Amino acid sequence: MGKVHIEIDGQKLEAEVGSMIIEVADKADIYIPRFCYHKKLSVAANCRMCMVDVANLPKAVPACATPVAEGMVIDTRSQKAINAQKAVMEFLLINHPLDCPVCDQGGECELQDLSVGYGDDVSRFTEGKRVVKDKDIGPLIATDMTRCIHCTRCVRFGQEIVGIREFGATGRGEHMEIGTYIEETVESEVSANIIDLCPVGALTAKPSQFKARAWELRQAPSIAAHDCLGSNIFVHHRRGEIIRVVPRENESINEVWLSDRDRFSYQGLTEGARLLNPRIKRNGEWEDCDWQTALNLVASEMKRIIGASNGNDFGILMGNNATTEESYLAQRMLRKAGSNNIDFRTRRRDYTGDGRGSVRSGMNFPMENLDTMDATLLIGADLRHEQPLTALRVRKSTGYGKAMAINPFDGEYNFRLSNELQPKSNMLAQEFACVLAAADALRPESLNAEAKEWLDGIEFNDEHKEIAQNLIDGEASCILMGVYVQEHPQAETINWLAETLASVTDSDWGYMTQGCNAAGNKIAGAVPCQSAAGGKSEQGKTAKEMLTEGLKGYMLVNCEPDVESIWAEQALQNLKDAEFVVALTSFADGRVPDYANVMLPIAGCYETSGTYINVEGKWQSFAAAVKAPGEARPGWKVLRVLANLLDLSGFEYESSLQVINELREKFDAVGDVRVARKVPPPMMVVNEQETNRECLGLYMVDPLVRRAGALQKTPKASTHPISISRVKTR
Amino acid sequence: MTDFNYDQTLHLKNLLSPDAIAEIDGWIKKYPPERKRPPIIAALKVVQEHNGNYLTEELMQAVAEYLDVPHIAVYEVATFYSMFHLNEVGKHVISVCNNISCSLRGADKVIEHLQNRLNIKVGETTDDGVYTIKTVECMAACGGAPMLEVDKVYHENLTEEKIDQILSDIAAVELNSKEMSNVEAKD
Ligand code: SF4
Ligand code: FES
Ligand code: FES
DSSP states (O other), X not given: XXXXXXXXXXXXXXXXXXXXXXXXXXXXXXXXXXXXXXXXXXXXXXXXXXXXXXXXXXXXXXXXXXXXXXXXXXXXXXXXXXXXXXHHHHHHHHSOOOOGGGOTTTTSOHHHXXXXXXXXXXXOOOSOOOOOOOOOOOSSEEEOGGGOOOOOHHXXXXXXXXXXXXXXXXXXXXXXXXXXXXXOOOOOTTTTHHHXXXXXXXXXXXXXXXXXXXXXXXXXXXXXXXXXXXXXXXXXXXXXXXXXXXXXXXXXXXXXXOOHXXXXXXXXXXXXXXXXXXXXXXXXXXXXXXXXXXXXXXXXXHHHHHHHXXXXXXXXXXXXXXXXXXXXXXXXXXXXXXXXXXXXXXXXXXXXXXXXXXXXXXXXXXXXXXXXXXXXXXXXXXXXXXXXXXXXXHHHHTTTSEEEEEOSSOOOOSSOOSEEEOOOGGGHHHHHHHHHHHHHHHSTTSSOHHHHHHHTTOOOOHHHHHHHXXXXXXXXXXXXXXXXXXXXXXXXXXXXXXXXXXXXXXXXXXXXXXXXXXXXXXXXXXXXXEEGGGEEOOOOOOHHHHHHHOOSEEEEESOOHHHHSTTHHHHHHHHHHSSEEEXXXXXXXXXXXXXXXXXXXXXXXXXXXXXXXXXXXXXXXXXXXSOOSTTOBOHHHHHHHHHHHTTOSSOOOOSHHHHHHHHHHHHHHHOSOEEOOOOOOSOOOOOHHHHOOOOXXXXXXXXXXXXXXXXXXXXXXXXXXXXXXXXXXX | OOOTTOXXXXXXXXXSOHHHHHHHHHHHHTSOTTOOSTTHHHHHHHHHHHTTTOOOHHHHHHHHHHHTOOHHHHHHHHHHOXXXXXXXXXXXXXXXXXXXXXXXXXXXXXXXXXXXXXXXXXXXXXXXXXXXXXEESOOSOGGGOSOEEETTEEEOSOOHHHHHHHHHHHHHHHHHHHHHHHHHHHO
């Protein structure tokens, strides 16, 4: 694109042809007041706050809707500009209530700020102000629509970014209202972003309503812990009490958005039943005790069980929010103590890929590239419920590119699919193989003999061919596998198919993973097949073996297998039957107290320092935003002390930073080694029963989210996002 | 967007006559298939005509489903244009403009006179279900302000006499049609 030369407030600037004055000014840090303009939304130009003075134009013009032109001279502070801005402000304030003292937005309100700059101190408007009835749009967003200034950011967000239009502007003139018309709960999984977008106090966060004033809050940067993106956030707290969580801009991960799950999960910490003291169960009764007593008991029981069974009968299960430091220490401690039974994949059925693929699992390309794919093929991926923000990125790409899906369920998509296949759940690998066969027919020179032999006899139809062709035609194309695939009994076959198809069609590939730190857990070595940084390990027991075959002793680190594992019932029974269960947990409720013998209170998310490694392999460390309540301590410290009590050497860490640096060094020394996947054994048809699963719902994924009150009241909490029951006859 | 639990008995085809559906389909065909919102106005007009001159939530939703647009997109149109009625109305809806030009030229008096003559307030319908008074936004007849519209006819430069004339014309039409139906009933 060409460049033009303009001048704003005397500053000479170079700008892209076609960009708007406001964009250029923003880049040069020249502030122009605005309400409706937002860099992620289309230009609506309906608030008129951004008036500027352009030389040789008779009237002031809106900076958000006026494209730059060669030689343009713009003045944002001339008398003409200021008069226009002041006039607009006077109009905006005509109907705006002056209820700032009782408004949650007060102190961080764009209208309040700008009226200080451009408003008059006395209003000339003496007529009655209009009042708009409030709407109940669900448990997450509080509305006060009398305050709305009709900037339509919320409407455009739904229409453009999410692709689900729930909000709209009804009525006309004085009677125009923003809302849902029929009172409806806003149902999208990213709905609360309109709270940040709303420049006034019309839309505010319900869970934190009237809890604090903006100026009382301090903010601490952190990382969200409920999907594998690792969205960047700020935790806002008042004197150590978490009040809310808001997005922290990171263009390459969450842009400026945040999923509702990441935004409101903190309520689990502030309102959940927290475990405040170490507890020991004696004669069936729970007794609080000190750390020393509890840890001594755990150490002696661990020694006893590991010693008696040669490491076989004790195992550790890491939960979905475990930090890399916790996982690293847990596996190191366990392995040194003589066992390799550690895993975090409580929802994995197929472990034949262990030791293959790369050390970390995830995507082989930056998430940002999803925005500009010409072709995206989803395999068993329910993006909206697994990683809501990736669905927004794929949606962006469908502006010009194609999205395709082979999903064995009735997916909900916020973008159009050009091709959709819906095999039965047990036929997912078979259906996918047809696409590879089609690709092979289109590009016969790419596959080796072994792979060709494997594909022999697999037939494909036109639809398969079209999907393969789209991947080949796309200059940028990718294959994205959902969490569902990793839970499938033929996960490894599907992984091989994806990577092979990617190489035949010159596409990128990626697996979306369970929890927020699958990559971190794997690199840390919290898997039975390899130790830290892909180091060698004798094969230990997998999560499936530990949960279905039973062990004498378990350690659970913020993990509730009785809820979140695929084998929940068996897991519950085996945990109850075990001789000794120690749970490192932030919570005192749930079924853990039924089967645990010792409960150790550990800090929850935002209360501990740590590192999450996201699905693209980005290491993101964070400090504790607030202190954990009561006697709760960060998990890594508890594990470190426990290792000392087990008389293991090399556990002298004084900070979590030392822990992660040690791992980082190990990892950097070897890098992300890839072991090629093997051509799978001939395809078998698995029993449909084995693939049907009760899925983990959007708001069920980890102990914290399950205790987040407001999220649990949304309609999305009660429905299982994936209904596999629908059988397609073809 | 399409609601998965959508009740099929509320399908537009089950709420309207085949003729009306054909008329709507005709409108849909006038626009490129990917442009789904342009036919909303036309479809609502057809639906309103077939539903005793007003729209219901149910009907608006059915239109949205039929045209494959978000429900809210239909509500936006229906609430914006004053020719759509969201409640039951009388046979003759008298729409008085009360925007700036008409207001300056005495729209208030027009409304007052109408209210006195018909003994109802703006937004109300006479007991016999014949008249409704409604205020509307500018109808682009400012040059003839004050103005009103009834039965698709604009009446401009209103005076009390003109209004009385309009009302008696409507009354005459009403009387006529009553007699006609009496005759028909006798036959
Ligand atoms: S509710 Fe807020 S974001 Fe939506 S139109 Fe009104 S002021 Fe703008
Ligand atoms: S920001 Fe330019 S018109 Fe609203
Ligand atoms: S103001 Fe009444 S017609 Fe324009």
